[in-house]
Amino acid sequence: MAYLEINNVSKHFGGLKAVDEVSIKIEKGQIYGLIGPNGAGKSTLFNCVAGTYAPTSGTILYKGEDITGSKPWNVCKRKIARTFQIVKPFQSKSVLYNTMVGAFINTANTSEAKDRAMEVLKRFQLGNKWNILAKNLTIADRKRLEIARAMATEPEMFLMDESMAGLRPNEVDETLDEIRKIRDSGVTIFMIEHIMRAIMSVSDKITVIQFGKKIMDGTPQEVSKDERVIKAYLGESYGAA
Amino acid sequence: MNASSKRKTIDTILKIVLAGVVFTLPLWMTSPTYLQILILLFFYAYLTTCWNLVGGFAGVLPLGHSAYVGIGAYTSTVLFMTYGLSPWLGMFVGGIIAAIVGLIIGIPTLKLRGAYFALSTMAFGEGVRVLVENTMKIGPFEINGPRGISVPLKVGTPMENLFNYQFVDKLPYYYIILILLCIAIFITWFVSRIRPGYYIIAGGEEPEAAQALGINVARYKEMFMALSCFLTAFAGTFYAQLNLYFFPKGILSLDFSFELAFIALIGGRGTIAGPVIGALLLRPVGEFSRIYLSAVLPGLHLVIYGLVLILVMLFQPRGLVEPLTRFYNWILDKLSGERKEVKA
Numbered sequence: 001m002a003y004l005e006i007n008n009v010s011k012h013f014g015g016l017k018a019v020d021e022v023s024i025k026i027e028k029g030q031i032y033g034l035i036g037p038n039g040a041g042k043s044t045l046f047n048c049v050a051g052t053y054a055p056t057s058g059t060i061l062y063k064g065e066d067i068t069g070s071k072p073w074n075v076c077k078r079k080i081a082r083t084f085q086i087v088k089p090f091q092s093k094s095v096l097y098n099t100m101v102g103a104f105i106n107t108a109n110t111s112e113a114k115d116r117a118m119e120v121l122k123r124f125q126l127g128n129k130w131n132i133l134a135k136n137l138t139i140a141d142r143k144r145l146e147i148a149r150a151m152a153t154e155p156e157m158f159l160m161d162e163s164m165a166g167l168r169p170n171e172v173d174e175t176l177d178e179i180r181k182i183r184d185s186g187v188t189i190f191m192i193e194h195i196m197r198a199i200m201s202v203s204d205k206i207t208v209i210q211f212g213k214k215i216m217d218g219t220p221q222e223v224s225k226d227e228r229v230i231k232a233y234l235g236e237s238y239g240a241a
Numbered sequence: 242m243n244a245s246s247k248r249k250t251i252d253t254i255l256k257i258v259l260a261g262v263v264f265t266l267p268l269w270m271t272s273p274t275y276l277q278i279l280i281l282l283f284f285y286a287y288l289t290t291c292w293n294l295v296g297g298f299a300g301v302l303p304l305g306h307s308a309y310v311g312i313g314a315y316t317s318t319v320l321f322m323t324y325g326l327s328p329w330l331g332m333f334v335g336g337i338i339a340a341i342v343g344l345i346i347g348i349p350t351l352k353l354r355g356a357y358f359a360l361s362t363m364a365f366g367e368g369v370r371v372l373v374e375n376t377m378k379i380g381p382f383e384i385n386g387p388r389g390i391s392v393p394l395k396v397g398t399p400m401e402n403l404f405n406y407q408f409v410d411k412l413p414y415y416y417i418i419l420i421l422l423c424i425a426i427f428i429t430w431f432v433s434r435i436r437p438g439y440y441i442i443a444g445g446e447e448p449e450a451a452q453a454l455g456i457n458v459a460r461y462k463e464m465f466m467a468l469s470c471f472l473t474a475f476a477g478t479f480y481a482q483l484n485l486y487f488f489p490k491g492i493l494s495l496d497f498s499f500e501l502a503f504i505a506l507i508g509g510r511g512t513i514a515g516p517v518i519g520a521l522l523l524r525p526v527g528e529f530s531r532i533y534l535s536a537v538l539p540g541l542h543l544v545i546y547g548l549v550l551i552l553v554m555l556f557q558p559r560g561l562v563e564p565l566t567r568f569y570n571w572i573l574d575k576l577s578g579e580r581k582e583v584k585a
Contacts, residue, residue, distance in 0.1 A: 050453060076455035088450035090443050092559075101443040104436045105455040113436070153454060 001064055003028040003188055004049070004157060009058030010212075011044050018044040020212040021058070026205075031179065031189045033203035033220075035196075037232055041212040042192045043085055046161055049190070050082045051075040062157070076105065081155035083146045085162045085192070089134035095121065095145055096130040102152030117152055124148040124178065140171045144178075151182065158182060160191040164198050176202050200224060208232065248577035255573075267415050276411045280483065282524040283418040288476045289504045289516035290425040294469040296502065297511035298438070299462045300445025301351065302359040305366030307497040309339040309470045311373065313477025314487050318390050319382035321405075328406035332478040336471040343470030344463055351462040363495065370493035389488025392481055406482040414483050421479065422517070425472055429513050432468075441465050442511065496543060500527075503546040507553045509560025518562050523549070 002025035011019040019041040026032045034042050048055045054069035061067070067075060076082075081102075090098050099117035100110075107113050121127045124144050129137070137145060143163055150158065160179070164172045176198055183189055193199040199206065200220040207217040210232045216223065223229055230238055267276055288310065296303050316338055317331025326334075350361045374387040384390065395405050402408055432438040444451040444458035451458050481487050491497075500523075508519020526549075527542035534541050557563055 052449070052452075071457070072449075072452040073455045073457045076453060082453050084450065084453070088447040090446045090450070092446065093442070097439070101439050101451070101456075102454045104439055108436050110435055110439075113439075149450075149454065 002026055002061075003030075003063060004190065005059075005061040006045070006049065007059045007061070009045065009048055009055045009060060011041075011048055011053055012056045017212050019048065019055075019209075022207075022209060022212070022214045023058075024207050024214075024217070026188060026190055028188055029183065029186070030204045031183050031191065031202050033199040033206040034190065034192045034209065035194075035199060035206060035223075036209040036215075040209045042209060043161055044212075045209070046082065046159055046190075046192060049075075050080070050159055076153060076155075079154065079156040080159065081150035081153050081157070082159035083150050083161055083163055085165070087142045087146045089137070089142055089145055089149075091135040092133065094131050094133055095126055095137070098134055098145055099126075099149050099152045102149040105153045120148050120152045124151070139166055140168070143167065143175070147175075147178065147182075155187060157188045157190065160189060160193075162192055162194060164193060164195050172198050196224075244577050248573050251576045252573055263419065267412055273411055276415060278525070278528050280411065280414050280418055281528070282520055283415075283422050284476060284479065284483075285500065285504060285524050286517045286520035287418060287422040287425050288473060289501050289508070289520055290422065290429060291469050291472040291476070292501045293505050293510065293512075293516050294429060294432070294472070295462070295466045296469075296505055297515070298433075298441045298445055299351070299465055300448075301462070302355075302502060303362045303466075303469075304359050304495075304498045304502060305346075305362035305364075305369075306469075306473055306501055307493050307495065308366045308369040309343060309473040310477040310480065310497065311369060311489070311493040312339040312342060313474030314481040314492055315373070315384060315390070315477070316474070317478040318392050318481045318487075319379075319384065322383070322390075322393060323381055327404050328478050328482055329404075332406075332475050335474040335478055339474035339477075340467040340471040343466045347463050347466035348459075351459055351466060363498070366493070366498050367495060370489050370495075373489045373493060387489060389486065389491070390481075392485040394485060406478070407485070414479075418479060421475060426513060426517070428468075428472070432465075433513065437461060437464065445511075496540075499543070500546070503543075503550055505560075507546070507550055507561060509562030512560065512562045514566075515560050515562040518565060519560070522561065 004026040006022060006024040008021045008023055009019060010017065010021055022045060034045070036042050044053065047053045049060055051070045051072040051074065059066060059068045062078060062080065067078065090101065096114070096117055099121055100113045103113040103116040103120070107116065118127065118130065121130055124147060126141065126144060126148055129141065134142065134145060147163060164175050167175060172195060179189060179202055203220055205217060206220055206223045208215045208223060208229050215228045215232060216226055266279065270276060270279070292303065292306050295301065313332065313335035316335035317328040320326040320331040320334060321328050346362065346365050350358050353361060373384060376384055377386050378384065395407060396402065396409060408414060440451065440456045441461045443454070444456055444461055448458045477492065480492060504519035504523050505516050507523060508517065509515025523546060526545055530542040530545060553561060
């Protein structure tokens with residue numbers, strides 16, 4: 001039995017099949033990549049897992065339990081955390097405050113939440129920026145805060161939606177290290193990423209989707225050589241080679 | 242370390258002095274007119290503090306809080322008139338009814354975004370007013386439609402007066418509303434330091450992110466709505482006992498709901514001191530324009546509020562509490578001779 005099982009999940013918006021019969025199996029401890037051209041339905045699939053949308057059909061099993069259609073806050077309580085493609089910090093509040101909101105899921109005690117949040121911030125190199133307001137952070141730090149805040153909920157499964165988009169190459173490398181560290185701490189990671197260099201180097205397995213349908217899944221090597229994937233990204237005329 | 246502990250001492254002293262001044266103010270300011278203005282100032286500060294629990298923290302703009310003031314005033318008064326129940330107890334009954342009504346209104350509307358929530362609460366507030374204006378009796382309770390209710394005057398021994406929440410002098414009202422205000426401020430301060438406070442502010446600012454962090458945002462908004470309505474109703478009872486007369490056009494009017502929003506926005510929404518600062522600045526303007534200009538231009542105070550609001554939104558979008566806090570910290574720094582970093 002896989003850790004997270006997405007079985008034939010579809011999500012339709014009116015006539016648009018944003019996600020069409022996609023199945024993915026993720027094993028415990030993996031870093032699992034999800035790639036595809038813009039508008040392929042990656043974020044929609046994520047939103048189905050995270051509970052933002054209820055799938056039109058199909059089931060999602062987490063540790064063997066059916067979580068299809070669970071509300072986002074209940075998904076989070078099952079120790080599945082997520083980040084957003086467009087970061088959503090609590091702008092008017094400090095970095096520490098943002099992280100404490102995450103930490104509060106495991107304790108009702110304010111000072112304990114504060115201690116736990118500080119620990120997480122130190123882990124993600126935000127320890128000395130704890131009192132800066134989120135709106136005054138750089139993009140890289142906002143992305144880092146988004147990860148730290150989600151990690152403060154102490155998840156066992158982490159859905160990361162383009163956590164490296166808009167970062168400079170050295171910042172991408174730092175984030176990759178952080179992702180590996182998160183995995184090594186026992187968290188299973190399911191991530192969407194557009195930066196091929198990043199996702200190819202870090203993933204154990206990758207699924208490619210296009211127009212809502214799964215094209216294939218496999219190891220990064222298999223995926224990068226597959227003709228269907230090349231066609232999906234570069235167009236028909238490049239596939240023939 | 243020495244300077245920062247000195248700073249803390251000065252901070253405490255300043256706050257004690259301020260509290261001392263506020264609590265002894267009626268001793269120097271004996272004119273009943275000024276006392277009445279002060280009472281109304283605290284009355285609005287109290288109401289706005291209650292409004293702020295949902296309007297400030299939950300990221301929505303309620304414009305129908307007059308309804309809950311009305312529920313408080315009508316409930317305690319009809320219970321007093323019909324059963325002789327002390328308005329102090331009636332106040333709690335009113336609070337509970339207001340909280341329930343607030344929940345009934347809040348559960349569907351708090352899911353709405355921005356202007357839609359504001360509009361639906363406004364419609365609710367107006368609906369309640371029209372309903373009350375056209376109702377003479379609810380069961381055994383006389384509410385007299387548009388004519389309103391005169392609370393029967395029962396002057397007796399000081400103990401009876403206390404029981405009846407009626408006083409010949411203005412002084413007791415001053416202390417009642419001051420204590421209510423202190424309680425509301427304490428509640429605001431307290432909830433903003435515990436988990437529900439963190440959750441409601443997070444949910445008000447970024448509902449999607451808050452949900453992903455395990456927060457049932459709607460549930461917390463409903464909780465704060467109920468708390469806000471509960472406390473708001475207390476002010477209704479106070480208003481009824483202070484004036485011993487109220488009518489729908491006054492207590493249930495839209496102006497009233499707007500004024501709370503104005504005070505909060507100008508003072509600083511979602512802060513603890515903001516509603517008080519807003520009331521402190523705006524109420525005198527309202528009172529004096531009402532006293533001196535109401536014959537010429539009734540409602541001028543709302544025009545002035547509007548102008549002030551535009552200026553504040555342009556130059557201090559987070560409300561006047563921000564520059565004032567900076568100023569206060571600057572004074573503390575000067576007095577203690579230390580430059581401290583800004584707190585989170």
